[in-house]
Amino acid sequence: MNNWRWKMKGNIKCVGCSGCGGAVYGLGFIGAAVYYISTASGFWMGVLGVLKAIVWPAIIVYGMLKSLGM
Numbered sequence: 313m314n315n316w317r318w319k320m321k322g323n324i325k326c327v328g329c330s331g332c333g334g335a336v337y338g339l340g341f342i343g344a345a346v347y348y349i350s351t352a353s354g355f356w357m358g359v360l361g362v363l364k365a366i367v368w369p370a371i372i373v374y375g376m377l378k379s380l381g382m
Contacts, residue, residue: 340369
């Protein structure tokens with residue numbers, strides 16, 4: 313089943329997928345940021361925690377692939 317929806321805005325066709333991936337990423341970002349900031353020992357560790365929270369999906373995929381030996 314295809315979730316793509318086409319919309320006309322003037323002379324431009326807009327393509328969008330109705331999904332909730334952004335919401336899941338957003339909640340994951342907030343949770344990771346709260347965790348990393350609450351465990352930070354200083355200001356710069358908190359800043360590093362926010363940066364880690366932005367890329368948490370990449371960290372998870374890297375760890376999974378590393379543990380699978382790929």
